[in-house]
Amino acid sequence: MARTRVLALDFVGTLAGHGPAPHGRFVAGVLQGLPGAAIPADFPARFDAVTGRPGEPGRPRGVRTLFPVRLGRAAQDCGAVVPDLRLATEAVFAALPDAEVDPRAAAAVRELRASGLSLVLAANTDRPEPVRRGTLQDAGIAHCFDALVLSSTLGVRKPDRRFYAEVARVAGCPAGDILFVGDNARTDALGPRAYGMSAVLVRPGPRPEALPPDIATIPHIGELVRHLNQCGHESS
Known part of the structure; x- marks a missing residue:
């Protein structure tokens, strides 16, 4: 196995389960409490409807529009007044619980950090960075991450190559020195691999038939330390 200097870790499905998604009634309730907002009944x-709308022509399949954009479109569709979409987004996700980090995953993160590896959180999410940092803090692992690369901050989502370029930039090393770990074959394994990173897919079920042989699978991120040791991993 090539020497790994940095681990890029996905969040939902890798470190945590799925948190609740904001539905229209919840979002309307939050917006109604914001100064200057006018939210009609519809x-x-x-x-x-906007959240469930298929992607625009030319947008890669499965790539969602960013939350503030969806919020703005919904407001425009019904004549709502939302003075500041960024502040509205922060208010929505401040009021909505995030996913909880799996304790076994948190223990693995601490062990990986103690081994000398640098860690980057690399996740598609609607949640603003302060919310996700708070979640990591609550789990006792915020100090383990050198950087967070979140689609909500960056403005592009995996598998856009610009996302992986940002991971490499904040990691401060060539893509070949980065191991990407996540649960989605397309965004956390094939996408990073196409960019020049190595990858491990977290998948408790059968191995996808189309997965290239150089991408390993593990049932839980708690198995990553043992996997790296078996592969002859050396940290910096």
């Missing part, structure tokens, strides 16, 4: 239905 906003919840319009928000839910």
Whole structure:
């Protein structure tokens, strides 16, 4: 196995389960408490419709529009007034619980950090960075990460190559020195591999038939330390 200097770790499905998603009625309730906002009765239905709307022509399949953009479109569709979409987004996710980090995953993160590896959180998410940092803090692992690369901050989502370029930039090393670990074959394994990173897929079920042989699978991130040791991993 090539020497790994940096681990890029996905969040949902890798370190944590799925947190609740904001639905129209919840979002409307939050927005109604913001200064200057005017939210008509049909906003919840319009928000839910925009959230479930298929991607625009030319947008890669499965790549979602960023939350502030969806919020703005819903507001425009029904004539709602939302003075500041960024502040509105922060308010929505401050009021909505994030996913909880799996204690076994948190223990693995601490062990990986103690081994000398640098860690980058690399996740597609609607949640603003302060919310996700708070979640990591609550799990006792915020100090383990050197950087967070979040689609909500960056403005692009995996598997966009610009996302992986940002991971390499904040990692401060060539892509070949980065091991990407996540649960989605397309965004956490094939995408990083195409960019020049190595990858490990966290998958408790059968191995996907189309997965290239150089991408290993493990059932839980708690198995990553043992996997790296078996592969002759050396940290910096």
